[in-house]
Amino acid sequence: MRARASHPGTWRILGLLSTATLLGVTHLAHARSAIGAIESMDQDGDGRISTSEWSKSKSKFKMIDANGDGYLTLQELKTRFGEPLDETQAAAMADPISMAAIRRAGFDDAQPQKDRGLFETGLRPVWPGDVDCPGIDEWYAKDYTNKRPKEAYHSGIDLPVPFGTPVLAAMSGEIVAVYAGESNARGFEVMIRHTPEESGLPLYVYTGYTHFESKPDVSVGQRVRMGDVLGTTGNTGLLGCETMGKDCRGRSRRPALHFDVRYSENPKYYDSGSVLVPFDGYWMDPNALYRKALPVDSQAMKALPESEKTVAISYHLDDGTLVPADTRVIWPYTCHQTGSGSTPSDRTSDRSAPGFLQ
Numbered sequence: 001m002r003a004r005a006s007h008p009g010t011w012r013i014l015g016l017l018s019t020a021t022l023l024g025v026t027h028l029a030h031a032r033s034a035i036g037a038i039e040s041m042d043q044d045g046d047g048r049i050s051t052s053e054w055s056k057s058k059s060k061f062k063m064i065d066a067n068g069d070g071y072l073t074l075q076e077l078k079t080r081f082g083e084p085l086d087e088t089q090a091a092a093m094a095d096p097i098s099m100a101a102i103r104r105a106g107f108d109d110a111q112p113q114k115d116r117g118l119f120e121t122g123l124r125p126v127w128p129g130d131v132d133c134p135g136i137d138e139w140y141a142k143d144y145t146n147k148r149p150k151e152a153y154h155s156g157i158d159l160p161v162p163f164g165t166p167v168l169a170a171m172s173g174e175i176v177a178v179y180a181g182e183s184n185a186r187g188f189e190v191m192i193r194h195t196p197e198e199s200g201l202p203l204y205v206y207t208g209y210t211h212f213e214s215k216p217d218v219s220v221g222q223r224v225r226m227g228d229v230l231g232t233t234g235n236t237g238l239l240g241c242e243t244m245g246k247d248c249r250g251r252s253r254r255p256a257l258h259f260d261v262r263y264s265e266n267p268k269y270y271d272s273g274s275v276l277v278p279f280d281g282y283w284m285d286p287n288a289l290y291r292k293a294l295p296v297d298s299q300a301m302k303a304l305p306e307s308e309k310t311v312a313i314s315y316h317l318d319d320g321t322l323v324p325a326d327t328r329v330i331w332p333y334t335c336h337q338t339g340s341g342s343t344p345s346d347r348t349s350d351r352s353a354p355g356f357l358q
Contacts, residue, residue: 140157188237211255257332
């Protein structure tokens with residue numbers, strides 16, 4: 001037989017304790033929801049959680065941070081807690097394979113990236129011998145595993161030039177994203193979307209330009225023409241040693257443009273706030289864009305005979321001349337006429353290929 005309380009206030013105290021316990025459980029359950037997590041940890045009121053605001057383990061933060069931008073959004077937290085996305089959120093996101101392939105977050109496997117074209121093709125650019133254009137020193141899909149915490153491949157081409165060199169829009173189109181890139185290797189970045197009418201290909205093409213020395217003076221929704229200056233070359237973005245948590249010992253990236261190309265037959269795209277993912281999106285070797293005709297997919301480019309691996313690049317001279325005059329796509333830097341010879345240039349790198357720098 002249970003003893004009865006002898007003091008008349010005992011039941012009131014027990015009742016208050018029960019209520020407090022219930023409220024505590026309710027608060028805990030609320031905190032374990034997406035909206036509850038934001039309400040309890042979002043200190044600056046911007047509707048998302050930064051790494052400094054996150055009160056749990058850093059490894060868990062990285063797992064939830066789907067786009068790797070250093071912030072947790074309501075959508076990412078809903079995915080973590082297994083909560084249903086609303087219709088607008090669900091409709092806005094690209095398919096899972098495209099997301100994993102294009103965003104390349106820390107937890108994404110490299111296989112979807114390879115499946116969507118991120119592997120070496122062997123294409124290389126050439127120009128007439130009397131034309132000087134900035135060449136490539138880091139080629140498409142170069143293995144970056146030794147510079148990253150996991151298996152990784154270069155998603156574009158790098159063109160090293162002096163600080164302040166103007167970066168040109170490779171084609172006419174609409175600016176669809178401008179990113180600061182404070183927590184990734186890309187730094188200041190601009191993405192341009194090109195319709196089939198603009199590219200001359202039956203595809204929606206996206207050209208990406210990164211490492212600007214300061215935030216470009218362009219805005220989302222702005223129309224640009226081929227050859228318009230987007231900004232100036234810099235070296236912004238985290239170094240590989242920084243992404244791996246290693247001591248960089250005062251090292252810095254050389255000034256260069258990272259130029260990448262994505263494409264899809266689907267006109268829709270998803271902007272995560274730090275990564276732009278075309279629906280049903282694929283990677284393209286940027287050199288393939290200058291072939292100006294299908295196919296452009298990496299599998300077909302890799303299968304080309306060696307005699308067809310060199311791509312004649314269209315370009316914009318410093319006097320305003322377009323070569324050829326009717327081109328819809330140009331190299332993202334101005335080229336210069338040297339007046340010495342007409343055979344294709346043969347600047348080489350360790351790949352011994354025209355268009356690659358020593």
